[in-house]
Structures are given as C-alpha cells and as structure tokens.
Amino acid sequence: MCGIVAAVAQRDVAPLLIAGLKALEYRGYDSSGVAVIDRGEIRRARAKGKVREMEALYLADPLPGGTGIAHTRWATHGVPSEANAHPHMAGRISIVHNGIIENYASLRAELQAGGHVFTSDTDTEVMAALIDRRYAAGVSLREAVLATVRELEGAYAIAVLSSEEPDRVVGARRGAPLLVGLGIGENFLGSDAQALIQVTNKMLYLDEDDVVEITRDHVQVFGLDGTPVEREVHESELSKDAVERGEYRHYMQKEIFEQPRAVADTLEARIGPHGVLPNIFGIDSDALLQATRGLHIIACGTSYHAGLVAKYWIEEFARLPVSVEVASEFRYREAVVPSGTLFVAISQSGETADTLAAMRESGRRGYLGTLVICNSPESSLVREADLKLMTRAGPEIGVASTKAFTTQLAGLALLALELARRNGLDDARYAALCAELQHLPRAIEDALQLEPAIIELSAEFIHRQHALFLGRGAQYPVALEGALKLKEISYIHAEAYPAGELKHGPLALVDENMPIVAVAPNGPLLDKLKSNLQEVRARGGRLIVFADGAAGMDDMAAHGTMLRVESGGSFIAPAVFTVPLQLLAYHVAVLRGTDVDQPRNLAKSVTVE
Template identity: 45%
Template structure:
C-alpha cells in the first residue's frame, strides 16, 4: 500500500526513482509522483493513474538531478487526483515530502496551521507535514523534522528533501515500513527491498521511532530525539530474478506455478531424517506448549483463510481450542488473553497494520506470540516472540497464491508439532500426515498440468454476473479463498457459502445458469455436498465440482468435475485451492482485467 523511493548520489535520480517505483507497483496505487532538484529549483511532477502517465510527463523534464523522492499513492484521504498525489510541498516550494500511512490528528494540526496563515490545496492528511516542517525550519532540516514528527499521531514512513539543503535526504519510520539502501557514492530509501535491489544488497531496516539522514556518502541513523544509533546491515540473499516474471505473462501465473518449489522449500527442511518435525529455532520449553490453554489465530484476507484451516488442524491434532479472528476486529472484541494463551499471527508481508496491532495487544497481555510470515526482517517478524517463515520468495501479484499454500502447510506442520509434544496424536496418524505433506509438492505439480482444462472452464464463467462457491468443513474455507481470488482479479461478484446454509436464504439467488463451484474433498461430508449440488441443480445452476480421484459418481451430478489426488481430508486444502487459483486467473484474463494490479487493492496493507 503506497510506495516510497528516494535517491541521493551521482546517477540520474529521475531514472532510478521511476525504476524503483515500477518495482513497487505490486503494492497497489492510483497515482504517482516525483520531486527532484534541477537548476536550483525543487520541481514536482505527479499524475493520477499508472506510472506510464507520470513517465510521459517526465519525458520533457531534465534527467540529471542528483537527488529525488518518489511515491505511488493508494488513496485514503481525498480521491485519486493530480493534486492529492504525492509528493506534497510547502507554499514556498522548498520542502517536499512523501508519506505512507495515516496522520490521525491531521485535522487538529491543519486547523492550527490555517490560523497561522498556511493555505492548503489538497484533501490529504500528508499536506500538514511539509507545512509543519516549514513552520519549525530555522536552517537545519533534520532538527525541523524532529520537531514536526513529535506532533504527529498515527503511522508514517516519510521521505523528505529541501532545496535549502540539496545534498541531504531525511527518512523517518513509525508503524509503516521503510528501509535504507547503502551504496557506493549513493544511498537510497524505499518502502521495500525490490525497489533498490538493482543497485545494492546492503540494507538498514528502520525500526519504529527511528530516522536517518542521508548524503551520497554517508548514512546517519538516529532516534526521534536525534540521538545516534547503531544497526546491523542486512544483506539481501535472494535473487532479483525471483521478483521478475521469468517468461510468464503475469506475476500471478508465475507465482501459481512456483508453488511446487516453494512448498518443498517450506516443508522439507523442517522434516528431519528421523521423521520428526523441527520448527527452526523454536524452543519447546520456552514456548511451554504443554501448558497452553487456548490459541488465537489472527490475520486478514487470504492469511485469515489460511488461519481458519490452521484452526481445524490444531484442534484436530493438538486438541487445543482455537479462536480465529480477523485482525481488524480482534482488538475491539476484548479478547481473553493471558500468559497461557498463544497468539499466532499470519501475514505475507509482515507489515499488515491490523495484524501488527493485534500482535502488540497480545504482547501487552503477556501472551506468547508466534508469526507465520514470508518477509524476513519485516515488522511482525522482528516484534514476535517466535517466527516461522514461509519460504515462498517475493510475491508480487496483489492476489496471494503461493503465500497462501505455504501458510497452510506451515500451519499443518505446527499443528502436528504441537500434537507431538503434547502426545495427542498416535504415531501412525502422525506418520501418515507427514507422508501426505511430503507428497503435496508433486501433487500440486500434477494439478498444474491440467491448466488447459481450467482455462476452458473459465471460458464458461467469464461473462457471469454472480458465482457461488460452496463447501463443508475445510472445503468451506477453501471456498472462501477461491471466491476471494475470483472477486479480487476478475471483479465478478462471488460469494462463498457453507453448503448446508444455502437453504437459509442464498438459494433464492440461484437461477438458470448461475455458476456454482462445489468443493467435495472431505470424505465424511461427501454425500452431504452431493445433496447440496442437487439442490442448486434443481434451481437451474451450472455446477462445477472439485473432488478426489476415485469419487467418480459425482460426474453424474455436477456438469463438470475437476479431480485432485486422493489425500487425507485434513491435507486436501493446498491441493483443492490450485484449480480455483487458475480459474480466477483465466477468468480475469478473458475479461481483460489487470491481473497483477487489481483496481483499488494493495499488496501490503499498512493502514488500518
């Protein structure tokens, strides 16, 4: 959500800024802009819409500026427009600011500044920041920034530059991610590593309450009082090719097809030669698994759907009650948390604002905290007591695919690990589950080979107005994720239902040729789902079923059947979701949608 890039050095700043912003497009945005110094003037160019709109405007601009800041905006305060786009500047035009996050007390500050004679031109909360810095400026940009940020409440990652100090950039971080890229004769700021990885692999990851003063040859790190701090350099080890399309038409398709590999990377190192699960460096004694009385799993969106699967698996194997909650509601539900509670947060980016807030609340209440996360060094990864990484690599498409399946299998490992420690699972069941987990990457590979059939199925769906997904037990949670994928990328209204609830209202929406996708992978609920398919068929629905190999009688009920390998009920989820991911992708393509960057959505949601 929003992207920041900043550069100071000897190269052409504008080219580096636009290149860096392109690497952050996956975060979601509706406008873009840059500020730079040229001919002793601070110039700002910005535009509503995609980056190519901005780049067209920049074609007539000089390309030899040594310093600049850039931004892709995801609208919160004020509609997407040129005026509301970042960077924002003070009236004199000598200070420019880019901002990710939300300033919660901006109206109060704005009223104060208006009384002092400041005039505002945008609807944004961000515009108060350059005016505050201007008000405090007495010849030292760093000092005026320190005074200004102490007035701000909310979340903010800031990039700041001034015409009066043209060889200096200021970076500030509170509750929104920001990193510093360390180069030779040049330095960078950015919201995320892909923006700078073409030029450096040495990174400072700013923590909350930290800021930095950058020149082309130096980086000074400090706290919000200006006191210097020391920090280890983080060295990026993954390859930039992992964040590029690699011959695929879209990142989403590439990431779907990467799942066999990333599932192996997530699973295999954690299953020892002795057939026991090893969860990285987690200390069983300090986690005190045997005395945990309840578990919360808290997440948002796709990660929440993975958490629902995790709840079922932990309760099945470890016999501990689990409560799942969406992170945006969790803090307001007065959760019953104490030192015998384990909070598990799930987040691809590790920066999801609502999930991070839930984590901090749990820590205040003395709960033990564990995160399942994909981004090394992210805020959640640094603040949690215990961390398990999904080794999915960079996920660029806004609609999550490989992050979801790796989250699910890692939650399965965690459930089995806790059950093993607590002795709530017999050895045969434990070994059988591990055997199935080991086979999942190959099973996913097998399903992916049927992509042409799934593309064909999409051709029956892409003109639909509504699509319904139904399932029971774990299949209901798969239905929720499949429905979300479709609506995210194709903009078709879709709804997931617990199949047994159809008759309590939703059946009224089923009419001739309404598509219904039915999940039927849970053996003990198979006959029930068959009955539910017959219910919608009787109302004229066009039905597509997902079932395990061998359950051929469903062919006489559903119009189309997609088969997945026959595995135990508990571990069918990472297989059943694959056809739904591909259907969503192909439906979106056939509708002409921007698959990797769906409208109004952001990859990393860093505001509440």
C-alpha cells in the first residue's frame, strides 16, 4: 500500500527519494510528497495523483538538503488531496506513515481540546502532533517517537524528522514493513528493498515494535522499551534490471511472460527424477508434516484462489481434509481446529495485514504448526512461520498478480505431492504426477503462444460491461482468478461460478450481450461442463471456451470462440489454463485504455485491514 522512503546523506536526497517512490508505485497510491530539511527549515512538495505530478513541483522549486522523507499514499482517513498527502507536519516535526491508527479519534479529540489545529483528515497528522508535543518537553526526537508509539493502537511504519535535529531520521514499525538500507556515509529507510536497490543492496529488516535511528554514519535499533537491540544485515539479491520493464509495454505483460522461468526457479532443486526432495519446507519439516492430519489454508485475493486449487489436490492425492478461508474472515470467528491441523498461509508480499494477523492468531487456537508459501524471504510472515517455501517469482510490480499466482500453485503442488507420498499415494501415480509438475514451465510457455489469438479475441470485450467465467472442479478457482483479473484491470464487472451452478441463478443474466468464458480441460467433469455450456447456447449466450482438444468441443465454436490450450495433464491444468485468462484480461484492459499496472483504488501490498 503506502510507500515510504527516507534518507540521511552527504548529498541532496530529494532525487533519491523521488526515484525510490517511483520504484514503489506498484504498491498503489493516490498522492505523493517529499519533505527535506534545508538550512534548518522543513520544506515540502505534495500533490494528488502520480509521483510525476509531485516531481514537477520539485523540479520547479528544488528542495536541497541531505535529510528527507517521502511517501506515496493510498487513502484510508480522508479523501485523496494535497492536504491529506504525506508528509504531514506539526511544529518542528514531519512524518510519513503507512498503516492505520485505530485510536486516532480519541487522540485527535484530546489534542484539539488542548488547542491543536489540524489541517488534514488523517490519522498520521495526529502522530505528528503527539511527537511534537513530547519533543517540546525537551526530549530527543528518538525519545519523543518512542513515547508516542507506546500510546498507539493499530498498525504503522513511520519515518520522522525534526528541523532541530537535521542530521537524523527516526523510524518505527508495527504490523507494516520497514527496513534500513546501509550505505557508505549515508543510510536509508524504505517500505521494501525495491525502493532502495538503486542506492544499496545491504538491508537490515526491522522486527515488530522496533524503533530505529539513522544518521549518515550510524544506525541503531531499539526495542519499544528503549533498549538497543541487534538486527541481522542481509545482502539483497534483487537487481536493478529485475524492476525494469524492458521491451514490454507494461509490467503485467512482462510478468505474464516471466512465468515459465519463475515456475522453473520455484521447482528447481525441489523436485527430481525420484520425486520431491527432502526438507524443502525447512530442516524441521519432517516431524510436522508427518503429524499433519488436516490443513487450514488462509489467504487473500489471488492467493486465496491458489489455496482453493490446493484443496482439490491435497484432498485427492493425500486424502487429508482441507479448509480454505479468507484471512479477514478467519480472524473474527472462533474456528474449530481438529487435532493435527497445519495452518498454511499464502501471501505474495508476506506483509498482507489480514494474513499476518491470522497467522499470529493461530498460535492461541491449537494448530499443529504454521507453514508459509511466500515470495518475500525477509517478510514478517516468513520470519515468524515454523515452515516456509519461497516461490522465487522475483519482483512483481503490476498490482494484478500473475506470476505470483502460478508460482504459488507450483509451491502448493509440491506440498500436495509431499503429503501424498507420506499418506500412501501409489508409487506409479506419484511418479506420474511429479513428471507432470516438472513439465509445467514448458506447458506455460506453450500457452503463451496463444497471445496473438487472444489479442484478436479481446476486441469483443471493449464495449462489454459484464462477463461470466465458468469452471468445474479445480478449474473453478481458475475461473475465479480469471474473473478477478478482468475486473481488476479492465473495470468490467466479472463473476465466476462452478458451471453446475448456472441453473441456480446466473443463467438469468445470459443473453447475446454476455460473454461466457469457460475453462474446459479434458477430465472426468468435461461431459458435465458440456451440458452446462449447452444451456448457455440455448439462450443465445456468447461462448468463449478454452479447451485442450477433447472430443466434442469443436461444435462450441459455432456459438462463439474456442481456443485450444495444451494442458500437459489434469494435475497442472489449473496453472496452465490461468495463463490465457491473464492474457485476455491484459489485452482487454489495454484496448479499453485503463491503467494496467496501477488500476484505480487498488494496492499491491495490502498492509491495512
């Protein structure tokens, strides 16, 4: 969501801060701003809209200075506007903030009663006023920040500076990510490594309730009680090239085409000629997986759809019961946890607020242990889980997730196979499934060859306002994901249903203006799906069928379009059939002229509830 960059250096930092904000644009935002200390005075540039709008203000009136903070905002408290854009100020204090302060209303009322006049609707300005009030009592900036965050309820990552201490920035985090970038004669804060990779690859990841003080030559981390603590330094493997768009028109298109390599990387050294390799979930995984008698998968959005696919796999191959739930719902009900249930969290960023809170909540509910499937090795989810599997998708800049989904499916397939082996799956079938999974990168590469046909097909959606996606079995979650992609980036209202549910309501929507997208790989449910599609044909619906050459599907083209997808087998078909649906959503959005990589109102890393 919101993006934070801060710097203390011997050079002017505003250009570095703005470049860092541009690297964070993928997170989603509606306004941006920068504040720099210039000769003992805090100067700001803020603007509604894209970073380039704020950058234009900076270029017209440069902000020199070696200490600064910057921010991209995704609105929570208060509408998108310059007044609500960060950084916020109170007296000698300026602050940027990611998260939500839950007790801000009572704190704001207390400050107003004391005579403070607010200029924004944000919870962030409340923090600035609290810090300034404590700072006025004569304590240091660090002590003022420590005293303030002890009073806060909710989630935050903050970076704070004072005009009276122009050589330092103080940061703090709880429930939202913040890391330190270590340079030579300069140090930085950022929401993630992509904001800082332009200046350093040495990163220090803060833990919950850490407070950090950075100067040009020194970094010190403190616990909430003010005691110094040590945090390990990591060298980021992220490269500048990894976050460049290259020859592609959009990041989303680039990331769709990176999927064969991303999936191959996820499978590499984890599956071999004789099956899934040992200890891929961690050196302590053997006993935990052997004791697993059921799984509870928790995730949000696209990751939730990946979990739904995994339910079909694990229940069929490993014969273990699986429940899948949206994280925000799990947190607020008292789930019944059968003995031996493994808690599985799925997240691209590893900082998704609802998923992280759900995993923390799982500790008191009697789960066997926790396993995380994630793309961010230094994230909070990964650091706090018992077992973990990294998906190796690399940076995903486009807000609409693509390669994160297929690599999550690859990781979940490995989990399904490992559990199946432990629970007595026939050796021959196990070997066949492993061979099929190893073929997945090539099958995705073949599916990408459909792009020219999908470009032609996408023209049919330009003036459509609604679409329906259908699938059966493990393809139903794929239909859900296809509908989500279309609505996210083209703003076409799209829904997905199990095809057998058509007659229980959605069939009322079907007419010649309603495209019906069906995912139809060969399998035991195909004949059932054909019958469902005949119901659509009988009512004049426009059929778009993705099939893998099964007998009897060609006649569907008489009432629409059929595109052939070589699935590579029923096990990997969900991942393969996802790819043409991603391409369809992408090219429809391009034709409709929407902001593909940064769709309105959405954010990449959702670090608030």
